[in-house]
Amino acid sequence: MIKNLEKYFDRLWPINRSITGPGFRESLDILSEIIPMERMFFKTGQKVFDWVVPKEWTIRDAYFIDPKGKKHAEFSKNNLHIMGYSTLFKGTISFDEFKKHIYTIPHMPEAIPYVTSYYNEKWGFCISQNEFDTLSDGEYQVYIDSDLFDGTLEIGEAVIPGNTDKEILFSTYLCHPSLANNELSGPLVMAFLYQRLVKMHSRKYTYRFVMLPETIGSICYLSKRGKHLSKYLIAGYIMSCLGDTGNFTYKKSRQENSLGDKAAQIVLKSTKNKYSIISFNPADGSDERQFCSPGFNLPVGSLMRTIYGMYPEYHTSLDNKDIISFKALEESVEIYYLIVKALEWNKKLISNIQYCEPHLGSRGLYPSVTNSYTWKDDFSAIKWILNYSDGKNDLFNIAEKSGCRIDTLLKAAQKLLNADLIKEVA
Amino acid sequence: MIKNLEKYFDRLWPINRSITGPGFRESLDILSEIIPMERMFFKTGQKVFDWVVPKEWTIRDAYFIDPKGKKHAEFSKNNLHIMGYSTLFKGTISFDEFKKHIYTIPHMPEAIPYVTSYYNEKWGFCISQNEFDTLSDGEYQVYIDSDLFDGTLEIGEAVIPGNTDKEILFSTYLCHPSLANNELSGPLVMAFLYQRLVKMHSRKYTYRFVMLPETIGSICYLSKRGKHLSKYLIAGYIMSCLGDTGNFTYKKSRQENSLGDKAAQIVLKSTKNKYSIISFNPADGSDERQFCSPGFNLPVGSLMRTIYGMYPEYHTSLDNKDIISFKALEESVEIYYLIVKALEWNKKLISNIQYCEPHLGSRGLYPSVTNSYTWKDDFSAIKWILNYSDGKNDLFNIAEKSGCRIDTLLKAAQKLLNADLIKEVA
Amino acid sequence: MIKNLEKYFDRLWPINRSITGPGFRESLDILSEIIPMERMFFKTGQKVFDWVVPKEWTIRDAYFIDPKGKKHAEFSKNNLHIMGYSTLFKGTISFDEFKKHIYTIPHMPEAIPYVTSYYNEKWGFCISQNEFDTLSDGEYQVYIDSDLFDGTLEIGEAVIPGNTDKEILFSTYLCHPSLANNELSGPLVMAFLYQRLVKMHSRKYTYRFVMLPETIGSICYLSKRGKHLSKYLIAGYIMSCLGDTGNFTYKKSRQENSLGDKAAQIVLKSTKNKYSIISFNPADGSDERQFCSPGFNLPVGSLMRTIYGMYPEYHTSLDNKDIISFKALEESVEIYYLIVKALEWNKKLISNIQYCEPHLGSRGLYPSVTNSYTWKDDFSAIKWILNYSDGKNDLFNIAEKSGCRIDTLLKAAQKLLNADLIKEVA
Secondary structure: OHHHHHHHHHHHOOOOOOOOOHHHHHHHHHHOOOOOOEEEEEEOOOEEOOEEOOOEEEEEEEEEEOOOOOEEOOOOOOHHHEOEOOOOEEEEEEHHHHHOOEEOOOOOOOOOEOOEOOOOOOOOEEOOHHHHHOOOOOEEEEEEEEEEEOOEEEEEEEEEOOOOOOEEEEEEEOOOOOOOOOOOHHHHHHHHHHHHHHOOOOOOOEEEEEEEOOOHHHHHHHHHHHHHHHHHEEEEEEOOOOOOOOOEEEEOOOOOOOHHHHHHHHHHHHOOOOEEEEOOOOOOOOOHHHHOOOOOOOOEEEEEOOOOOOOOOOOEOOOOHHHOOHHHHHHHHHHHHHHHHHHHHOOEEEEOOOOOOOOOHHHOOOOOOEOOOOOOHHHHHHHHHHHHOEEEEEHHHHHHHHOOOHHHHHHHHHHHHHOOOEEEOO | OHHHHHHHHHHHOOOOOOOOOHHHHHHHHHHOOOOOOEEEEEEOOOEEOOEEOOOEEEEEEEEEEOOOOOEEOOOOOOHHHEOEOOOOEEEEEEHHHHHOOEEOOOOOOOOOEOOEOOOOOOOOEEOOHHHHHOOOOOEEEEEEEEEEEOOEEEEEEEEEOOOOOOEEEEEEEOOOOOOOOOOOHHHHHHHHHHHHHHOOOOOOOEEEEEEEOOOHHHHHHHHHHHHHHHHHEEEEEEEOOOOOOOOEEEEOOOOOOOHHHHHHHHHHHHOOOOEEEEOOOOOOOOOHHHHOOOOOOOOEEEEEOOOOOOOOOOOEOOOOHHHOOHHHHHHHHHHHHHHHHHHHHOOEEEEOOOOOOOOOHHHOOOOOOEOOOOOOHHHHHHHHHHHHOEEEEEHHHHHHHHOOOHHHHHHHHHHHHHOOOEEEOO | OHHHHHHHHHHHOOOOOOOOOHHHHHHHHHHOOOOOOEEEEEEOOOEEOOEEOOOEEEEEEEEEEOOOOOEEOOOOOOHHHEOEOEOOEEEEEEHHHHHOOEEOOOOOOOOOEOOEOOOOOEOOEEOOHHHHHOOOOOEEEEEEEEEEEOOEEEEEEEEEOOOOOOEEEEEEEOOOOOOOOOOOHHHHHHHHHHHHHHOOOOOOOEEEEEEEOOOHHHHHHHHHHHHHHHHHEEEEEEEOOOOOOOOEEEEOOOOOOOHHHHHHHHHHHHOOOOEEEEOOOOOOOOOHHHHOOOOOOOOEEEEEOOOOOOOOOOOEOOOOHHHOOHHHHHHHHHHHHHHHHHHHHOOEEEEOOOOOOOOOHHHOOOOOOEOOOOOOHHHHHHHHHHHHOEEEEEHHHHHHHHOOOHHHHHHHHHHHHHOOOEEEOO
16 A cells, blocks of 8 residues: 555645645546545535635746846745735736745745635745845846636545445545645545445445545535534544654544544554544634534544644645655554444444353353463453443443453454344344 | 732731721721721621620730739730730739740740630730740739620621622621731732722622621621522632732632632633632631531632641731732732623623634634734634634633633634624523 | 461361362351351252352362372362362373373462362362473373262351341452462451451441352352342442552442442541552452442442452462461451441431531530631531531542541541531431
């Protein structure tokens, strides 16, 4: 998988994505080779809740020439140089006027910042502070060849049906230009997770995958699917910042204790690595803010690695291939897959023998000779399941109480089902 | 305010206060210049719950003369020298007999202790251990010119009416003689807080201020106002130990989570200083023990600085002007004022847009150009309020969840009300 | 008591106990001198829940002779040498075959392990690794003179009736051969606790004491008494590992917050020593696993010292008189006695004066002269009881809230009952 991840990363990397436009479309097309997505379309000017679908943006070329005749900020070399949604401008202006259109990061003098202005028609260039410091007074020739026009915003969606109408959602965003961890990592992990899930023999739940432009995309999406999700969604995850080698962080849904929240935490606890759990926070983050707006309050959290704003390269030209690891991306796919497995296998069980322990030895589940050196983890799991399968607790509750790994519990539960010692509660 | 605080401190300091008598009355008179109080009267012998109003006490002079003819413990020099409520005694007694009437603090040899005997007719002198060590065997001439007689116990009360009949109570005690932190600080802070509140343009709540003798005073007061307070009180505070420069300590009411408890904790959290929160404890403390007796169980806590018994000068002659700060007293007024503001402004709000976030940019509440360096605290507060204003949470809940400062939240709420994005829940 | 404890220990020590058989019976007989027990009988083959009562086991002698003619593993010297429930075998076998029947502890080369095979007919010897290392290839003469036959499993039970039909249970197990801490300590502590309780003047609760073989014994017992206990049991304790000098550990019942759980924790908190509280855990432990099986879910915890598996000598020949202390055993009796006292004395009280504090001085419960140096613990307890005796809290709740020692609270409650300031809630 690692090679494939890198191959797709390299194809997607140079494309200039934004919340609309040809770059977003092309990226969806490429990813559809792995995860075949249907398209949803929203027309410019369409009202979606409190928002309006913006114009579509196309950029062909952009740069500026300094008084000495040197060319700077060439869009063709790095698409971060042009502020997202910059309007068409071709002309010559004074340095004083021009400076108002320049964005740099003074404390990271080598980095080009990532800046956008979706809802206010402006133009701007993003350059490193070092480059800015070479500029001097005089006349600047500006060339921005872009269009803003009534078009469409697009969303890609794929569904893998399950045996019930209960659904699990994965959502990610594809609107960032050449930025690696935040955010080509999310779409890549989603695509390869899809590959894993579609190969599962059968599925209890229906899986829904969405790739959209951040914020406005999830608002558009909810205008179409919000009602449906309110009815069927039991767990959801925003996939973001999944490419670096940092520890995992799970940001809980606004519900704080949904099945999805439990699944993510139980799986993280079953790994050997450190991880962090953070509460829902509407003040920063990504599309979970829309899914978890009070009217919807959907069980949507976010499993990430080092989160947005917590690594210095975030939203700069330094968030590139150097800071991500394809092995880490593969691990991210794997951990999401473990969450799916945990959700699929979680059950409320009831022991057939409620009074005293069952006699395990006669069922081959207990060593015939007892000394204190024959203990095993899976035997512990068997005892926990038997005692707490009282019709009230599911395996997630038992995992929380016992501290047993969820995979060990799943194996033990299967043994006990085979031995007819427990049965599933309807 | 600092100058004024000191001026009143200096006038009140030398007066010999007790739970009844002319010193208490004179102190009430002086404080009434700042906070005009009505008087309540309780006659000696009147039954108040399980207690009986004690006799009134007057002391004109007291001292004793040692065998060498030296005069000691002159009341006219320090009113702590005479045990509170000492009975009249004039005569000569042996050292052995006399010693039973002397109180010192062996481990603080320079301090005169503060001792009383309200409910047991006795007499006594309080002197430093150093002074005691100079005394030798022989005859002692004792002179205590005091009276205990059927009189009245008085309480001062002031009310600032509000727009609703819900009430907030401030109670302090004025029965300590020349002692500074515990307790001239409480009455001074109350008087100057009154000045702040009476100048507020309008008030949602009615504010009730009470100055009384400790314990018996609050019991008398509750015999008159207990029923009323049970009906209308939403928050109350015992003002005590507010003059030193230590960190604040909030002792919660017996209810543990009343509106008043939340307000105090949220305001403390919004300051930059360390503070402590302690649980309700009926075993020590002050009048909150009466307000929080199980039958009343009123929402009365206590916001203090270094609490009684936690500073070595407590209840000794060393609790004097040297250990208090008028700047600290002013800060104590200020923090109580912030609590009032928090209570006044706390509201349960509901967002007009419940589905997805509102579009803040078009309302001037969001920077038009988005990069990761434009973040501000008040923007965070806006997001928290919008998401959690679901008709269930008030601003206090949002402060607890978000960790935002309450003043930042109040400002943000105002912006959102102005922008018609939220409205108050009736 | 210490001398007596040692005397009984020495008499019980050499007896070869197992879950059935003459050793178990003889041990019950000896302990019945201190705690007169009635016997319950369960016949081989009888079905008890999911289990079947096993055959009765008798062993007369056992040893083996190595190729050099040396005698090893003589049962008459140490009864741990023979695996519990070893079947009769007399014959000569090769070393390779013989090795399958040998149990050692490689990482504790001097210890003989304690091994059993109750439900699988086998034979085996337990020797030290050091002894095993002296054995060489060749023919081994094995001599095991034992019987497995249809007999009975026995349980001893004693009851001290109380004034109500609510019951407190103590259960311990007597099925271990010559092992000291785990487990002659439990039966010894139980027997001497019985002596203490039977001498109490009167008892609110009925006390039930049970000595049984571990696991199968408690299952048999519950088949007879389960229904009764479900109706009447309010607290129960498995007595085990009570002889070493380690700190106490309380393992909570599955209910987690039963009256018995509270009593044990409150008493431990009132001692000066460190202790641990652990949650219920069905994966290891002793008979609480049966009492706390989901169908019964009885309030049965376990107060121990260093628990099974947490000391290296556990289930080896090193768990002998050297690692226990008769003083520690006496302390264990004492702490169980304190738990009984706490349970007996715990009451829900209500203050006769609910509005304001009562006037304690006039009842001799408050120092007549008040200064800040007259404070006492029991005065604190008085205040806590008065304030929280609102008809909702019992003394256990007040102990938890106040942090007062339970014995101090009991004394204070008695004073308040005498002063007619509180009364018991029916």
